[in-house]
Amino acid sequence: MDVGLLGQFVVNGMMLGMMYALVAVGFTLFFGVLDVIKFSHGDVLMVGTFAGFTTYIGMTAIGIDNALLQLVGVLVISIGSMAVMGAIIARYLVLPLKSAPPLNTLLVTLMLGTVLREAIRLFYPDGSNPKHFPALLPTDSWAVGSFTLRADSAILLLAGLLVIIGVNVLINRTRLGLAIRAVAQDEETAKCMGINFKMIVLLTFALGSGVAAFAGVMNGLYYNEINFGMGLLLGVIGFSAAIVGGLGNIYGAILGGFLFAGLQTLGAVALPFSSAYKDVFAFAVVIAIIAWRPTGLIAEKTSERV
Amino acid sequence: MDQQKETVLAFRGLTRRFGGVVALNEFDMELDNGQIVGLIGPNGSGKTTSFNVLTGIYSANGGTIEFLGQDITNWPAQKVYEAGVARTFQRSRLCLELSIFDNVMIGNHKRLNQGILFNIFQRKALKAQIEENYSEAHKLLKIFDPALAEKIFDPVGSLRMIDRRRIEICRALISHPRLLLLDEPSAGMTHEETRELMDDILEVREMIDGLSIILVEHEMGMIERVTDKCIVLNFGQKICEGAYRDVASDKLVQEAYLGGE
Amino acid sequence: MTQSLKDKLVILSLAVLATAFMITFLAIEEQAEIFALLVLAAVLVFASAKFGLIETISGCLSRNERLLNGAVVAATLIVAFWFYEDHFPLLMIATVLLYTVASCGLNMQFGYTGVVNFAGAAFFGIGCYTAAVLGETSVPMLMVIIVGGLVAALVGSILIIPVLRTRGHYAAVVTIAFGLLFRTFLEVNDALGGPQGLGVSGMNIFGWDFNSGITLTDDIEVSFYMNYVILALIMVMLTFVLMRRIERSWIGLNFDAVRLDETAAACYGIDIKHWKILSFTLGNFLAGTAGALYAMMLGFIAPSNFAFSDSLILVSIVLLGGMGSLWGTILAAGLVVLLPEKLQAIQEYRFLIYAVVMILILLFRPQGVLPRGLRAYIPGWRG
Structure with missing residues (x-):
């Protein structure tokens, strides 16, 4: 295969992997603190992207047309509003079901995802059609042989990497992260040590949802198109990635995200019959991995008390 | 007991590790037919772990378990039950939304016809089996508490703790096991209730031929009253074995409980 | 009196x-x-x-x-x-009946045994596609319904290992992934009609063609959908008897024990895998049979009928009616199918409304509209 095309596949695969990893990190964070799955995560991402898109339209309408300012505005509004929404979801849907079977939380948030998706489709102006997301990043490109690297791709990859590192540092090196890990380890003990459990849960949900909104904007900037259904697949893939990596483990989520993107890319490049089967291939491998390692590649440590 | 002495259960060098923690270390014990053995020791000393390894919930890292002359080491939970071991759990594990009858019948699994075709098509035979088991369950419950037997079709979730303990024990006894494992039956009950419960168990033991019991308990009064011998565990190791009186006066045991050293 | x-x-x-x-x-x-x-x-x-x-x-x-x-x-x-001569009400009734059969299948898995399945529409769809493919052959159409169920059960067996080895969230993602995989597969696979779908031949029993109306006299012509209503009603009755008998037997007790506490169940000899496989397979079988007849009735199927949201509708029916509740499933299937068809105002908003109702149900009445009662092995018997 030609090097340029291969390079293109690699960049595309890394971009997808970065987005999946960002989504999966959210799933894993929520699972860590509350042992629940918030299935609406992908749709929160979608709403965040629409919030960013609306910000862009609003800023253009009032005459701010500097791309950098617009980008900052889009990111701030998108991430900020989704952080608030994540906390609200945690407060009013997830925490009230804390003592119910964990599956109920999955179901409630699954239904919430549908509500968000349908709400955008029905109530956002012309919401059922795809929207053109603006290219706010410089589009210069460098050619290396037959391979061209575009500046916006490079910036997005770098930014994604920084966010992942940032989340990691936040979890592993800060007092907030310490509190989150404490709650994830043992809720009761954490409470005894004076940690405000509820506040930590809300902050974790805000953090995860903000990261998802970032991934959504990244998705919009990369593909220049957004639609109301984009969150469902991203959410399912992020969920699968978190599961394959091992729930509750940030490295597992990152591994799972890149693994899924790698499988899709491999499916697109290498499948003899048709690249259209890439998602079928990726999901089939995911199911096989779960059958092989039922608690994920980097297994969570569970021991049920009997 | 005048029955001939027969070893029902024997642990030889039973070992179980969790990561670096040795929960059971080279544990040896023997239990004779009809005996009641008390298993005592501080929290985390490996009492419940030995139950879990015995009943196949955890696998053993070393050693063997012999039950009625068979090597049952690392058998799955289902086979251990079939062989005649029934247990209760430290935190009561009943199905709260099912009726008392249902819960007791779960314990009777091996004596019920589980054939798919039988259950779906032979309704008459199934009905006869249900009625037969109903009267047996009713009789057993009545020994513990006649009032409970009358509530046999009520959901377990509506009952008090002591009743739930009773049902859990009935669930274990209904299949006529050879070995009953009781994991802290007194937890969450008053002294009086505990005494009552133990009397009932002793009464049932008379009915089931050659039933042996291992009792994990913190309530020393109960241990003193009902056990034939005691085994003391500390950090997964057996530190003492003998009659309660001797064990209680043992220096090592007192140190283990008082955390001395 | x-x-x-x-x-x-x-x-x-x-x-x-x-x-x-x-x-x-x-x-x-x-x-x-x-x-x-x-x-x-x-x-x-x-x-x-x-x-x-x-x-x-x-x-x-x-x-x-x-x-x-x-x-x-x-x-x-x-x-x-x-409504003997009106197509639309009869089509609605038959649809409710077939959804009831499929939801009962899901209820067996989810409500009885606690095996999650978020790919209900996929197993329904397997039945549909089986009917489409076999409709072209000489296999008797009544057999096709059974075969549709068998194929659904067989395809489901691919998932048995991952579903058995995992619990809760992990099992959920396996079925969600399978549902998406199934639909994507249909869309990219040209042999099965791709995104455009396939036509399906109608039901035919010993030369009695279901897709033509029945002329009783010169003035009375019964809509051909009546055939499907009757056959679907028979399927519901058989399903109902099967579900009831299973519930009121030791099998039902084993299913409940597996759902409520796997560890305790295992300690009392209950073979978790055996009962999960039975319930998963039977459930998929029921969904497949319902799908096969549904496809024959509609005469046309496409991958878009088997989206994730359709699987969610089946899950919604089970939750709304009450987990494990048979009458609840029937009532909920009626509500979920009929309301949006009759109330055009909500047709467009139906997914939104379902989702909101489900959230309210889960928050405030998780046992469903008609909660399942305690097991009565023999009706009216109290010892």
């Missing part, structure tokens, strides 16, 4: 009321009238709950199961024959 006579009268009058209600509901077109009728029904239900009537009635019903079952079948037939 004796108790039993009183009971019978209550059931008969309820059946008459329900039949009249259904006929009116299906017959009227005016949106305001439909709305008024629904409000009236809601007020009646709430009022009878308020005055304790519901308890009296449910006592009555549980004492006379046979009469109740018979009354429901008779009521369904009366409603169907009332």
